[in-house]
Amino acid sequence: MSETALPGYILIAPQESTFTYLVDRDGAVVHTWKSDFNAGLTATLTEDGHLFRAGKVANDHYIHGSGGVIEEYDWDGNLVWQYFYNDSSEFQHHDFTILPNGDVLFIAAEIITADEALALGRDPSKLRDGFLVADKLVEVKPEGFSGGEVVWQWRAIDHIIQDVSPGRATYGSVAAHPERIDFNYEGRPSFPDGWTHMNSVDYDPDTDQILISSRNYNEIWIIDHSTSTAEAAGHTGGDWGHGGDLLYRWGNPEAYRAGTRADRQLNGQHDAKWIDAGLPGAGDIFVFDNGADRLGGKYSRVLELTVPTAGDGIYYLSADGAYGPSEASWSYTADVPTTYYSARMSGAQRLPDGNTLTTVGDAGTLVEVTPQGRAAWVYDADRTLLEGAAPGSETSVFYATWYPEDYAGFAGKALIAQDATLGMLSRYATNAVETTLGTSKALMVGSPVSLAASSA
Structure with a gap:
């Protein structure tokens, strides 16, 4: 373990595996x-030591x-507890x-038929598959098994605006309503009907x-949860008075x-968290x-935003x-x-x-960086194949x-290193040991991070 890596354990749920692993800082599965x-895709531990994990179930539309x-x-x-949310019209994801x-x-996603989408003002040229996959949030109180x-x-479909089809209830000025979602904006045309x-x-x-x-919008959004479901479908109500409309957006x-392509800050981002x-x-x-889709080349960044x-x-x-900020308060590249x-x-x-x-999700590589951008700990899960799978x-x-x-979830639990090792750890010295990653990039703990995952 690097001298600069914080002790603890890492929870990993590989995408194409039915196993979820807890590993220590030496890379051993405990x-x-x-x-x-298979993972579908999130896993998390609760303070009573329970694992919540989403699983991948076949669906024709998503x-x-x-x-x-x-x-x-x-x-x-x-x-x-096992809760399925998966049928021909709606399904949990991500x-x-x-x-x-x-x-x-x-x-969750829900299927919007072509007739429904057109009635709401969807541009016919942007409705390619005879339906639209729209997103929503669902809060469930677990009951029984x-x-x-x-x-x-x-x-999301309750908070759209569009300027293509006059006469629709959703028709209006997109620029005048940043709290609404432009129904016909396509930030990533390669995912057209995922909306x-x-x-x-x-x-x-x-x-x-x-x-x-x-x-697909290359944005992060903030909405009000204090609303009732009825208020969440409208534009008034809740602690902030705006119903389910967007309170904030960035990227x-x-x-x-309110800008052009050159003003875009986010490009296909993931994992927005406070x-x-x-x-x-x-x-x-x-x-x-x-x-x-970044202009000027494909590379990833971690951004910390101090929201005004x-x-x-x-x-x-x-x-x-x-919406601000104009730049990140901290970033890693x-x-x-x-x-x-x-x-x-x-x-x-x-x-x-x-x-x-x-x-670094595609590669299955974990990189801990210091505030100065130096590598404190590197773990490459892609070095060891799971369940006899082929490289990929x-x-x-x-x-x-x-x-x-x-x-708290570990209290009274035995955390003992097992024989299995999920990946390869770049370890011990801060300036002496190298590991060759799955991308054939050399990386030393204590050095600037340098690796790239395959595109997928």
Whole structure:
């Protein structure tokens, strides 16, 4: 373990595996859980030592980031809750978070028929498959072994505006309504009928607000969770008075006619999360900016955003009509930017000592960097294949999560290194040991980070 890496354990759920692993800082597996499903895609530990994990279930309408089931396992691997949200009209995907009251808040997709989309003002030339995949948020209160009560919903389709089809209720000036989503904006035409393609969700208990990442709009959004479901479908109500409309957005002012392509800050981003209270940068937003469509070359960045507010939970537009900040308060980019890159997945987590654990998702590589951008710890899961799989994306990771040694969920648990080793660790000295990654890039702990994942 590097002298500058914070002790603790890392939770990893490889994309094409039915196993979830807890590894120590020496790279040894100390605990595993087994599901019947490949990861779909998020996994998280709770303070009672239970694992919540999404599983991938086949669906004819959705491929990217597909899930369909959320499961809860106790520490011993017993399945204690299994909730399917997967049929021909709606399905869970990508990310979820556990709320303080124990409810599960997850991203889901719903099918909007061509007739419905056209009636709402969708440009016919941008409706290619005879339907539209729209995103929503669903909050479920677990009940019994396989039940759940839906207690709250928010639908993106309820908050659109468009200037293509006059006479529709959604018709209006996009520029005059940054709180609405331009129904006909296409930031990533390669994912046309995925529409918003939401891929992360987070919750702030202090403001009762939700943070969302929309990959196709190249933006992060904040909405109000204090609303009822009825208020969430409208434009008034809730603690902030705007119903389910966007309270804040950042990353791509072109999406609401406040800028051009050159003003875009985010490019296919993932894992937008608030930095938790008590950590360096608490209250700021972390986001992994993948960079697949970046002008000037493909490279990834980690951005920390200090969001300008007019008070807790109140956001305002700058004089030019765009939401701030104009630049990140902290960022990580490799010395040679194109050597640190993942086209999809990936994430970042601020640690108590100020370091940042980053997940380079395509490669299944974890890189902990210091505030100065030096490598403190490197773990390459792609070096060891799982379950006899062929080389490729079998160890791709949506994002990994660090837990401290004294995490409540580990109390009274045996954390003993097993024979299995999931990956390869670049370890011990801060300036002496190299490991060759799956991309054939050399990397030393204590050196500037330099690696790149294959595009997918």
